Amino acid sequence: MTQVILSESQQDYLKIVLDLINEKKVARIKEIARRKGVSMPSVTEAMHKLSNDGFVQYSVREFVELTPAGETAAHRLSSKNMFLKNFFIDVLGIEESVAEKEACEIEHHLSMTTLDRLILLYQFLSECKKNEQLTLTLFKKCIQSAEGVSEIDPECKSCFVTGNFPHRLGQNTVHTLLSKLKRGQKGQVVMLGPDTELRRRIIEKGLLPGSAFLLEEEGNADQQYCILTDGCSIELDSNAASMIEVAVE
Amino acid sequence: MTQVILSESQQDYLKIVLDLINEKKVARIKEIARRKGVSMPSVTEAMHKLSNDGFVQYSVREFVELTPAGETAAHRLSSKNMFLKNFFIDVLGIEESVAEKEACEIEHHLSMTTLDRLILLYQFLSECKKNEQLTLTLFKKCIQSAEGVSEIDPECKSCFVTGNFPHRLGQNTVHTLLSKLKRGQKGQVVMLGPDTELRRRIIEKGLLPGSAFLLEEEGNADQQYCILTDGCSIELDSNAASMIEVAVE
DNA sequence: TAAATTAGTTAGGCGTGCCTAATTTGTCAA
DNA sequence: TTGACAAATTAGGCACGCCTAACTAATTTA
Known part of the structure; x- marks a missing residue:
């Protein structure tokens, strides 16, 4: 057959x-x-x-x-499902019933390679001695800060707007906030800030880490920022704009 | 409308x-x-x-x-796709063309919540100061060890069979290797060892971290181990069995 | 034991997303 | 200006996965 x-x-x-x-x-x-x-x-x-x-x-x-x-x-699918569900719960901190549903939708589309790497990541995050087993704990705290469940750790807050994100522009880039750019400047989104509600509004508009854009219109307290990304105009208020770290050349 | x-x-x-x-x-x-x-x-x-x-x-x-x-x-989908692709490449170390294809298959099925959490994870792994930006670098090394690209770090090798994995059995569990169990013992898979080829063979059989099982037949150099998981019999050779960390009560 | 209930089947139909074959439209070159 | 060719369309069909309505088989239960 x-x-x-x-x-x-x-x-x-x-x-x-x-x-x-x-x-x-x-x-x-x-x-x-x-x-x-x-x-x-x-x-x-x-x-x-x-x-x-x-x-x-x-x-x-x-x-x-x-x-x-x-x-x-059946068993192959089932175990994929179980693992994914655990990954969503243990690593991403997603609520059980949601994790279950998501896992079910995604399981069909995960290749062996990716599954294997996710397993490695899961194991690594949970176990790696060199990392002193801090990683997953830290990430959980990071989620909690972001969700506003616990008090936002000042260190966590600043962590969203510093560092050296592996973006894909040239080497000579400067990191700054979207709100600091001038009209006509091009850049790439590096990070989204910790406020979950705001971050999700940004994500919903399709502005994610890695998005290349052009600032069409500067904004301020009264005026929306207007940026063009991927052939698409997006409006942002200044709260959002000052929560988006960008890289410019 | x-x-x-x-x-x-x-x-x-x-x-x-x-x-x-x-x-x-x-x-x-x-x-x-x-x-x-x-x-x-x-x-x-x-x-x-x-x-x-x-x-x-x-x-x-x-x-x-x-x-x-x-x-x-279109833009929403596109940016999801781009992010997923980056995640696969930057975090999971998957080859670009594969990442592209996978991202495309999965993008339709990711909810806002999960996408948001993956973005957090991505940012966290790349940036968290508290973690001294070691994490992603360490994970990359872990992948390389596992793939046999670089020499397997002895510390990495042992890291797969220690620690305190967030499995879901009762509290009083002991961690050991599948190859050390006796016939009739029940347990749960905690970790798969570093050898990629072997690990993938195990994954392919549907034995993943989190799988609950019953050892039906002990094996040895000549005899396959036979375990029952999720209503399904699986055979393993002793190489595989000694690469699987399990938790037993 | 006959009526009622429940489980399962068959028959017929529908929307989606694809196909091939044949036709139409538009363009460019001799 | 008229073929020749490419691009796009129309027409007709197919597989899949689902549906409802009507039927049949099996099991209760009065």
Whole structure:
């Protein structure tokens, strides 16, 4: 048999079947439908296809079982999912239910290489002795400062506007704040400041670390800053502008 | 007009149109088709739809242009893509062409929250003063050791099998190697060792940090270890088994 | 044991996103 | 000014993944 490629939906079915078998010993059409949020006929149809392709064992009106091939595929997906979820929770500090959902959407698209590197990063952040196991703890604090959960550490606050970010302009660049630029200057975003709400508003507009831009219009307390990036005009107020570290040549 | 949700494919079209306009001033059907890897009729059809939904301005046989809504959507996607690509390259050390491809597949599925946290992580790893800017450099070295590019640092090597990983078993756990367990013992994978080839073989089997398992069969130089995880039997040779750190109660 | 309930199936349909083949439009060169 | 060619379109079709409505099979339960 030639290599059959499973669609995302099919992979989801396999994962659900595996989960059900592990949890309840058997996988029923109805329960699969419920978990996947589809109608029963959709499940029947999908099971027939998966059965044809050799991933499940299924005859009409019987329980669904996984073939070895199906088990392998399901398990692979499942463990990817679990790891990603843990990464989101342990490293990125994302809330469990959100992490679960995100992991599920992304798992299909992660290559081996990237997964492997994420695992390395996870292990590194949690363990590296040379780093004195500070890293993850520090990063957690950094998130908390940023979220305003704990008092913002003054050191953390300033940390967003200093340093030597690996941006991609020429060598002879100066780092400054967007709010300090003059009309017509070009630059590249290096960092976004710690205020989460403000930062997310900026991110939402598509201005991220690495974005190249041109300052079209200086602003001030009353006037919006207007910048052109990637063929797109963006307006920012001065609070936002003074929270964006940029590199200019 | 009610909130129109763009499909992945439609988002890709918008991004391509934006890129083309930025690069070549105009977006032609033919070039869009080439970049997206689809036929011209598919593009025509898609442009009509996007035009109906108000994201592009398009009349038959004319250049494609973006409406403000289209520009916003395209730009958002584009900047997400750029950031992800940078993250993959700068942090995970993934090769540019691969990073590009991966970023493109994942960008559609990243929520604001996760994107924001990844940006924080990126900034943190690159900048945090408290961490003495060591982190990213150290991680890069860790990757290189793991890949066998440079000599494996003995300290890095041992770092994979020590420490206090945030696994999810009870409190009273002991860390050891999978190869040291007896048949019937249960545990949870904590870390995978530094040898990249071996590690990837393990990952491929779906055994990742966090996986809970039961040792079904002890192995040795001649005999495979056989472990059950997530309802799935996995065989490992003793090299692999002695590269897996586990937590047991 | 017959009626009622529930699980599962079949049949038919729909939107999306793609395709090929055939046709139309526009442009440039002989 | 008229072919020749390239670009774009129209027409018709296909696979996928989902749906509802109507039916059948199996199991309760009165």
